[in-house]
Amino acid sequence: MPDGLVGRLPVDEQVAALRSTLARNELLMEVLSRAAALDLPGWYLTAGCLFQTVWNVVTGRPPGEGIKDYDLFYFDDSDLGWDAENEVIQAADQVFGGLPAVVEIRNEARVHLWYPERFGVPCEPYTSTEAAIDSFAATTCCLGVRVENGRWRVYAPHGLADVFNLVVRPNPVLAPRGVYEAKTRRWCEQWPELTVLPWPAP
Template structure:
């Protein structure tokens, strides 16, 4: 087996421990996790590429932040006004201004207001939590989040498990008609991490 696949097929607990270890070993990710915790942002999660790209970099010997363009953050606030979200965006932009990567924060309670138009999806029910959005990603591989608790413990959220990440496999999630997004993100991942396999979208 290739060295980068050494954690593929391993028990879930072992894979969760590996993700946590990689995050704790990366100062930028810990700065974001600690900043979110200290900000007390409701139902906050560090999500997606910042996590699975970090894992791929660690397993292939690349620099920890290679290929990571930004750090996505979810939170869930029942106030769905743009004004309330804008306050949070500006506050966290100031908090994380010194980091080498931009932090993009979005209120998941508002996603149903813009997602259908942006992605040409006609049926998108309002979300009830930040974690629920992970289950609607175009690729199951991208559905991963992390949260740091007040006592320092870390939670890893992965509705489809973590084996696709550790298998370097981008797998489609047909819950929404997101073929274009799956293929675009898969192609981009393959261009940065040639070890990745992109599973074709099946109609």
């Protein structure tokens, strides 16, 4: 079936198509495997490395083309200090050492501590990694995967149809309009086939 029709499949078949598509990015699969070995609480590989792999495959590009980094989120509210998160980052540097990939690790329990200064809007503390994924600037980005005991867990609160259909839809729940528009401009330079829906009027 052509990739563009995947969004019309039943949800379970869309998930199977997602797994098959992501498997074509060998580097992503290696990051996913090593991430599982870290066994971080509530972890997901998320955001660009996932939906951009799909965009590449759908448009006939090499699966890893244009992917700048691999975002690994986890949630641990037992210690909100920077030192605790930094220990995880340093441990991960060893796990992902030697891979030709930048793996960005963030404890989503700490986001509210730095988000307002960076983006200029308040951020309520997240209660889970899923809640953090829910707040991405585009619904198309709201996607996370992890592997537990050999079983895939896929979190996609807005489904997968837009991802496979190359549609970018705004998600105005946290990130400012400027963040969405900056991201979409950058993406369209790399993937001009995208259909970008406008930020909703006030």
